[in-house]
Amino acid sequence: MTIKLMQGNEAIAQGAIAAGCRFYAGYPITPSTEVAEVMSRELPKVGGKFIQMEDEIASMAAIIGGRVGGLKSMTATSGPGFSLMQENLGYAAMAEIPCVIVNVQRLGPSTGQPTAASQGDVMQARWGTHGDHPIIALSPISVAQSFDLTVKAFNLSEKYRTPVILLTDEIIGHMREPIELPDFNSVEKFEQVVTESPETYKPYSNNGDVPPMAAFGRGYRYHITGLFHDEVGFPTQRLDEVEPWLERVNGKFERNADDILLYETDYQPGARTAVLSYGASARTARHAVKQMRARGEKVNLFTALTIWPFPETAVEALADSVERIIVPEMNLGQLALEVERMAGRRKVVRVNRANGEMVTPDMIIAAAEA
């Protein structure tokens, strides 16, 4: 293994290939373009397919098709493209099609500022498509973690048959850091195994959390739709078929929370202040916390890697341990809403910057001193 200096976006593409991604469809957009660039160069070398689509609606549709056809699939985009993907993202959630959507967040709304950093799509990642639906969103804080969480995103998407959003940002996506790429053969990959015969196979069986998905073209015939469907995939309005589906699909993450909720904690006994952050802002949070600790203050640090589903229990426990939680983020206060929901009577202090620049350590320290 050798150390390389690499951009976060390049590490995402490498992680995807390591995880077994063999189909990429996308429409280049700053600041995500390097993902497509590396995929277009590297995918053919491993027998994969890269296709540049006419827009992001088609890109999202194509990766759903790619996975239904049996290949692990990914697309990458940023704000405007992520907005266009929402309709088909809901389809993937409804039809339980595993796929990975990379959103390298830039300043919005609308076309905003293509090269400016942001964490403004946190709520869109959760609720951008209509209707109650399960979704997983992971947010890396370094180049090395961009690789690791991309692998994780593929494995979770396969294991739970769900779209997974890699919610990164312009800072982590574009910055270069050293990374030691592992041997891709040694990277853990989750593969779905269908044991049922085509005659008895039920693609949407409500017996268990996740029925394995049979790829098209291998003798399994079934129906896929965005309508509510029965266990073999045909549209239904029968409550005795709709309700078990709702319960299974919307409850599967909660029943497997330990496997899905990733976060890092660094607590000090006696701390009355905590800093909770994610993505690029988590780097600033660490910087500020180290400075405060160097001055003798006790501070708890919580880094959320899984943003959705929100790690409720862990944040509730954090809130119980301190008097206030400072939440720095590059938006006008989005994940802070979730922290507030879990904080009870503890104070939540928002530190926000939504002008395309990073939050600075001084802003966090000033909030702690206020």
Added chain:
Amino acid sequence: MDKRIEVRLAGEGGQGMILAGIILAEAAAIYDGKQATQTQSYGPEARGGASRSEVVISDGEIDHPEVLAPDVVVALSQEAYKKFARTVKPGGLLIVDDERVEVAPDVAAVRVPVVRLSRETTGRAITANTIALGILVGLTGMVSRQAIEKAVAARAPKGTEEMNRKALEAGFAAAEQVKSAVT
């Protein structure tokens, strides 16, 4: 806390300052075994105007990845100087191309005719970024000479290795001159 060194490299778009930042970060991370982050400005100002590349080097983990108050600023154009000269932290180092930058009387700067030196050394202005790296590392020792030599060689396009080696050496020689002039 671990010692953290912050560098801001700025010049005209096309002078290779972004690449210089990448090479410096590679010298630190790949050949010196340190931690490094490299970031850069994109957008309209990256074309033709002042383009900027930033590097943070540390023996330990680098948290906030961007430059907060640079220990060293290199400015190879007047615009880059205007924009970034006064961002260097007190007691820090400002390196300018003194044939391209007019330095205000109250600003302390190390002045080297970087682009002219590049032309004299390799016959080309395009190696100015490599010269600047030689001056920067020669004056500060923020990465080892061996590391920057390897990093420059690894990034030099095929056929330009010798040219870039000479440019780097000229940068180090210029740094020695600056040091002996001061002492």
